[in-house]
Amino acid sequence: MQHVRTGAERLATDPALAGGARLGLITNPTGVLPDLTPTPPALLTAGVPLTALFGPEHGMRGTAQAAGSEADSVDELTGLPVYDTHKLSGESLDRVVAASGVDTLVFDIADVGSRFYTYVWTMYDLLESAARLGVRFVVLDRPNPLGGAVEEGPLLDPAFASFVGRFPLPLRHGRTAGELAGLFGFDVDLTVVRMEGWRRDMTYAETGLPWVMPSVNMPTPDTALVYPGTGLFEGTNFSEGRGTTRPFELIGAPYTDAGFVRALAALDLPGVRFRETWFTPTFHKHAGTSVRGVQLHVHDRGAFRPVLTGLSMLHVARTLYPDDLRWWGPELFLDHLWGSDTLTRCLEAGGDPRDLCPPPGRPEGHLLYS
Numbered sequence: 001m002q003h004v005r006t007g008a009e010r011l012a013t014d015p016a017l018a019g020g021a022r023l024g025l026i027t028n029p030t031g032v033l034p035d036l037t038p039t040p041p042a043l044l045t046a047g048v049p050l051t052a053l054f055g056p057e058h059g060m061r062g063t064a065q066a067a068g069s070e071a072d073s074v075d076e077l078t079g080l081p082v083y084d085t086h087k088l089s090g091e092s093l094d095r096v097v098a099a100s101g102v103d104t105l106v107f108d109i110a111d112v113g114s115r116f117y118t119y120v121w122t123m124y125d126l127l128e129s130a131a132r133l134g135v136r137f138v139v140l141d142r143p144n145p146l147g148g149a150v151e152e153g154p155l156l157d158p159a160f161a162s163f164v165g166r167f168p169l170p171l172r173h174g175r176t177a178g179e180l181a182g183l184f185g186f187d188v189d190l191t192v193v194r195m196e197g198w199r200r201d202m203t204y205a206e207t208g209l210p211w212v213m214p215s216v217n218m219p220t221p222d223t224a225l226v227y228p229g230t231g232l233f234e235g236t237n238f239s240e241g242r243g244t245t246r247p248f249e250l251i252g253a254p255y256t257d258a259g260f261v262r263a264l265a266a267l268d269l270p271g272v273r274f275r276e277t278w279f280t281p282t283f284h285k286h287a288g289t290s291v292r293g294v295q296l297h298v299h300d301r302g303a304f305r306p307v308l309t310g311l312s313m314l315h316v317a318r319t320l321y322p323d324d325l326r327w328w329g330p331e332l333f334l335d336h337l338w339g340s341d342t343l344t345r346c347l348e349a350g351g352d353p354r355d356l357c358p359p360p361g362r363p364e365g366h367l368l369y370s
Contacts, residue, residue: 002197002208003034003197003207003208003209004143004195004196004197004198004202004207004208004209005195005196005197006033006034006140006141006142006143006195006209007108007139007140007141007142007178007192007193007194007195008031008032008033008039008042008043008108008140008142008193009033009034010140010193010194010195010196011043011046011048011140011193012033012039012042012043012046012048013046015043015046015047015048017191017193018048018104018106018138018191018193019104019136019138019191020049020102020103020104020136020138021049021103021104022049022051022052022101022102022103022104023048023049023050023051023052023102023103023104023105023106023138024050024051024052024053024054024083024097024100024102024104024105024106025039025040025043025050025052025053025054025106025108026053026054026055026056026085026105026106026107026108026109026122026123026126027039027040027053027054027055027060027107027108027109028055028056028058028059028060028061028062028109028119028214029061029062029212029213030108030109030110030142030212030213030214031108031109032210032212034208034209034210036210036212038077039108039140040053040075040077040078040080041077041078044078050078050080051080051100051101051102052080052081052082052083052100052101052102053075053078053080053081053082053083054082054083054084054085054096054100054105054126055069055070055082055083055084055085055086056069056085056086056109056118056119056122057069057086057118057119057122057215058215058216059084059086060075060082062213062215062216063216064216065216065217066215066217066242068086069084069085069086069087070082070084071084072084081100083096083099083100085122085125085126086122087163088125089125089128093125093126093129094129094132094133097126097129097130097133097135098133102135103135103136104135104136104137104138105126105130105135105136105137105138106137106138106139106140107123107126107137107138107139107140107177107181108140108142109122109123109142109177109214110142110143110145110212110214111142111144111145111176111177111214112145112146112214112218112224112227113144113145113146113147113172113173113174113224113228114146114171114172114173114224114227114228114231115153115156115164115165115169115170115171115172115173115228115339116164116165116171116231116336116337117164117214117227118163118164119177119214120177120180121163121164121165121166123139123177123180123181124166124167124180124184125166127181127184127186127188127190128186130186130188131186131187131188135188136188136189136190136191137181137188137189137190137191138190138191138192138193139177139178139181139190139191139192139193140193141176141177141178141192141193141194141195141368142176142177142195143176143195143198143202143204143207143209144174144175144176145204145211145221145224145225146172146174146224146225146228147174147200147201147202147203148174148175148176148179148200148201148363148367148369149174149200149201149362150172150174150360150361150362151170151172151173151174151175151360151361151362151363152170152171152172152228152305152306152307152308152357152360152361153170153171153172153228153307153357153358154170154171154338154339154340154342154356154357154358155168155169155170155339156168156169156339156340157339157340159340160335160336160338160339160340160341162336164336164337165336165337165339167183167184171228171229171307171338171339172228172306172307172360173363174200174362174363175363175366175367176195176198176368176369178192178193178194178368179192179363179366179367179368179369180366182366182368183365183366192368194368194369195369198369199369199370200367200369200370203221203301204221204224205221217242217247217248218247219245219246219247222249222298223246223247223248223249225298225301225304225306226248226249226296226298226306226309227248227306228306228307228310229305229306229307229308229309229310229311229313230248230249230251230296230306230309230310230313231248231310231337232310232311232314232334232337232338232343233251233310233313233314234328234329234333234334234337235327235328235329235332235333235334235335235336235337235338236314236317236325236326236327236328236334237253237285237324237325237326237327237328238251238252238253238285238293238317238325239251239252239253239279239281239284239285239286239291239293240285241279241281242281242283242284242285243281243282243283243284243285243287244279244281244282246295249295249296250277250279250293250294250295251293251294251295251296251313252277252278252279252291252292252293252294253286253291253292253293253317253321253324253325254286254289254290254291254292255321255324256291256292256293256317256320256321257292257320258276259320260276260292260293260294260316260317260320261274261275261276261294263316263319263320264294264312264313264316267312267316269305269308269309269312270300270303270304270305270308271298271299271300271301271302271303271304271305272296272297272298272299272300272304272309273296273297273299274294274295274296274297275294275295275297276292276293276294277292277293277294277295278290278291278292278293279291279293285328296309305360307357308354308357311343311353311354311356311357312354314343314347314353315347315352315353315354318347318350327344332344342356343356
């Protein structure tokens, strides 16, 4: 099967595509060529003048859990300095970029297609720094693993902007990183090294590219598919499956009973079935405790609506366990994940949160692919 040619693969065969004399590469383990050669040494071998590397949340090597990163270091493969960007923005990020001495920032990280996944916000913050510092910006585009034919969920309310959402995007945004970079609209010298052969209706399997875990709790394309909906459970005291081998596909709590799976099955949601299961997380919420819940099994990717599914699951959980379900994390984290306080207010009032979700649509504006 012929594979999609990523921006990184194209740059490795034509170094002139990026321009610049001192390039800083923003990357992590997803920055690979189709044969799994890491992008940094491949680009150096090709003659791309890399002088620095930058790591996002989870670190350039991908060792850190959520909200963590890796310290500044020297990359073993290339000997280049690695700068940690996580939790930096504004002037503090400007200082790191300026100290690196680069004249061009190059972004090569795989996204998972959900607004509250942070890599595109690292790109956003660095685009903003590049605009202030007069540094060029290049995006080496990669597929959206959810495809690009559908967007789903409400837009972010700017009053709730945070590192899990800085720009009014729907929860499932349906765009590539290169398309988002143009949509953000910064006054910066921007180049997108486009993919060749990618279509908006492609599943990840159809791209012919290897799947490399974008982060430690995103092991498979199936995880990415359910994440825009079940990721909302991160803002509750339900386990979202962290500490298991199927994060975001396993959802449960110590206080659920057989009614949870029965109620979910009765909804007959499009494209998904629910299997009752028990699991014991090894870390994070309810670590070491037996948890009763469900596993999502998506049987029709085209019909499946992750945001509708996540809202339906939250509605059932709130209806069945009103005295047990609690919000989790600082500053009502669920509000930041959802992008406003309408979801928590709806659930607390006993409303149906599915009423908050607009019908799915097709992304429009700043699209690079048909």
